Amino acid sequence: MIHIRPFSYRPSESEKEQASNSYLMSLVAIIAGLPLPILNLLATLIFYLGNRKSTPFVRWHCMQALLSQLSLLVINSITFWWTIAILTDKAQFSNQYLAFVLTAIGYNIVEIVATIYTAVQTRNGLHVEWFFYGTLTNLFSTK
Amino acid sequence: MIVTFLLGWWLLSQVDWVSILRIKPAKEIADEKLGKLIFSTFEKEVVKAKSVTLPLDTLKRRICQANGIDEKTIKLYAIHSNEINAFALPYGYVMVNLGLIAKCEDEAALAGVLAHEIAHIQKNHISKKLVKEIGAAAIGKIILNDAAGELLSEVVHVVTSRAYDRGLESEADQLATSYLCKAGIETKPFAELMKKLEKDASLDAFKWVSTHPDNEERAAQITRDGAACTNANSKILAEPTWQELKTKSEISSEKNL
Numbered sequence: 001m002i003h004i005r006p007f008s009y010r011p012s013e014s015e016k017e018q019a020s021n022s023y024l025m026s027l028v029a030i031i032a033g034l035p036l037p038i039l040n041l042l043a044t045l046i047f048y049l050g051n052r053k054s055t056p057f058v059r060w061h062c063m064q065a066l067l068s069q070l071s072l073l074v075i076n077s078i079t080f081w082w083t084i085a086i087l088t089d090k091a092q093f094s095n096q097y098l099a100f101v102l103t104a105i106g107y108n109i110v111e112i113v114a115t116i117y118t119a120v121q122t123r124n125g126l127h128v129e130w131f132f133y134g135t136l137t138n139l140f141s142t143k
Numbered sequence: 144m145i146v147t148f149l150l151g152w153w154l155l156s157q158v159d160w161v162s163i164l165r166i167k168p169a170k171e172i173a174d175e176k177l178g179k180l181i182f183s184t185f186e187k188e189v190v191k192a193k194s195v196t197l198p199l200d201t202l203k204r205r206i207c208q209a210n211g212i213d214e215k216t217i218k219l220y221a222i223h224s225n226e227i228n229a230f231a232l233p234y235g236y237v238m239v240n241l242g243l244i245a246k247c248e249d250e251a252a253l254a255g256v257l258a259h260e261i262a263h264i265q266k267n268h269i270s271k272k273l274v275k276e277i278g279a280a281a282i283g284k285i286i287l288n289d290a291a292g293e294l295l296s297e298v299v300h301v302v303t304s305r306a307y308d309r310g311l312e313s314e315a316d317q318l319a320t321s322y323l324c325k326a327g328i329e330t331k332p333f334a335e336l337m338k339k340l341e342k343d344a345s346l347d348a349f350k351w352v353s354t355h356p357d358n359e360e361r362a363a364q365i366t367r368d369g370a371a372c373t374n375a376n377s378k379i380l381a382e383p384t385w386q387e388l389k390t391k392s393e394i395s396s397e398k399n400l
Contacts (some may be wrong), residue, residue: 071144091168099155107148132144 002114007127009100011057018054018125019061022047023115025067038077041069056141061122064130064137065115072111079104174223174270177285177298178234179391182218184299185238190221191394198380198388199239205379206261209326217261223395227340230303231260233269238303244392250380251347255323255365262318268311271301274325277300310356316361327376330369334362 011019025047026040048062079101085091118128129137160166190196199219207214209256216235222236225242232238237260247253263269277298285294306312323330341358357380380388 071148086380093161095158095160096152096156096161098164099152099158102155103148104153106182 001131002117003129003131004121004126007057007060007131009057011055011125015057016057016123016125018051018058020119021118022051022058022062022065023122026115029113035086038073040076041073043067044069057127060127060137060141061118063141064133067136067140068103068115068130068133072108075104075107148225162358165379177273177282178232178236179233180285180295181299181302182220182234182236184295185220185222190223190241192391194384194387194391195221195241195244198250198384199257202250202257202379203237203261205326205328206254206258206322210322212261212265212280217264219257219394228303229256229260231263231269232302233273235264237261237264241392241395245389246340247332247389248339249332250378250385251323251329251332251375254326254328254337254379255319255330255336258319258322258326258328258333259315259318262315262322263307263311266311266314266318268307268315272307273298273301275308312361313364316365317368320365324369324372324374327374328379329375330365330372334365334369337362337365 022044025043028040028043044062044066048066051058051062054062082091082097082100084095086093091097115131118130123129129135152344199221199266201378203217203219204214206212207217217237218235219237219239221244222238224240226240227243227246229237229239229243237257239256239260244253247256257386277294280296285298307315319333320330337358341362378385
């Protein structure tokens with residue numbers, strides 16, 4: 001799921017800190033206690049845009065953090081609007097809904113754990129590549 | 144990742160969470176609470192005599208079984224009242240006044256009235272009527288506060304006295320005719336009852352008429368819808384049982400005057 005690989009160079013202290021912060025951005029909305037799924041993505045996007053011209057190590061991790069938020073956005077948005085539909089009587093509470101919510105919660109927990117782990121490892125200068133998102137990031141970014 | 148998510152979702156969907164967690168839709172909980180609240184205002188007037196309750200249950204059972212309706216969801220009670228009226232409450236309560244039973248010439252007419260009220264329940268007309276007449280906020284207040292005051296009285300007045308709109312009545316009539324047909328009960332007596340009550344109507348006693356306007360037109364529609372029904376078979380209740388029910392209803396409703 002998560003691989004530690006060698007990066008093309010050894011990052012400096014400030015780079016390690018910046019790269020680590022990109023993962024912490026995605027936790028900002030949760031810490032703030034806000035339920036809207038898009039806020040995580042917006043925080044990560046703003047951080048990415050602010051570091052677009054930064055060093056390769058920082059850019060790479062900002063990109064990975066951003067891409068990992070996209071699938072979460074889709075899942076959490078579906079959960080949010082499905083819940084609203086049930087509360088406003090436009091949909092029925094069903095086994096499929098509860099199964100989706102449980103799966104989404106599980107997915108979010110895995111994401112949070114992975115994000116915190118990656119933030120810590122990146123702060124220590126290690127290059128962490130996630131399954132699927134790491135490959136995607138390699139496609140989009142130049143090291 | 145998507146595949147893992149979808150697989151996880153599919154696996155968890157195989158579990159019957161609704162049964163395990165005994166989850167009821169919020170609307171069902173609200174209906175239950177409101178229905179029980181309104182019913183509590185009639186509880187003292189409920190007829191307990193088996194000579195009344197058993198034949199009514201037999202008629203209800205016939206209608207429900209023939210139409211795939213869970214009998215337990217329809218809670219049928221007779222009320223000590225000379226008013227010619229029957230009405231449905233939320234949560235499946237059907238209340239029939241002895242006055243109305245006394246006016247029925249035969250069991251098929253009474254079965255028609257029951258089928259009509261059951262149709263209102265199956266189509267969820269009561270909630271629609273209450274929300275329209277009283278408002279969702281007021282209903283919510285009653286449910287949350289167990290309000291026994293003016294609001295509850297207004298709700299009781301709406302369910303017992305005010306007509307449904309024409310569309311809902313027509314829908315209930317059509318469905319009732321279909322119920323009777325499937326149960327092998329003649330539909331003509333029901334139509335005749337409506338015409339009879341319309342003719343004899345005086346304001347106070349014939350509430351079912353005043354709350355169900357255009358009875359001539361409705362009787363004609365029921366006759367038309369029921370014409371295709373050719374499988375009406377033998378009586379449901381034994382003649383002595385029906386006569387005892389009618390006599391009991393006549394005596395009780397006269398005492399009430």
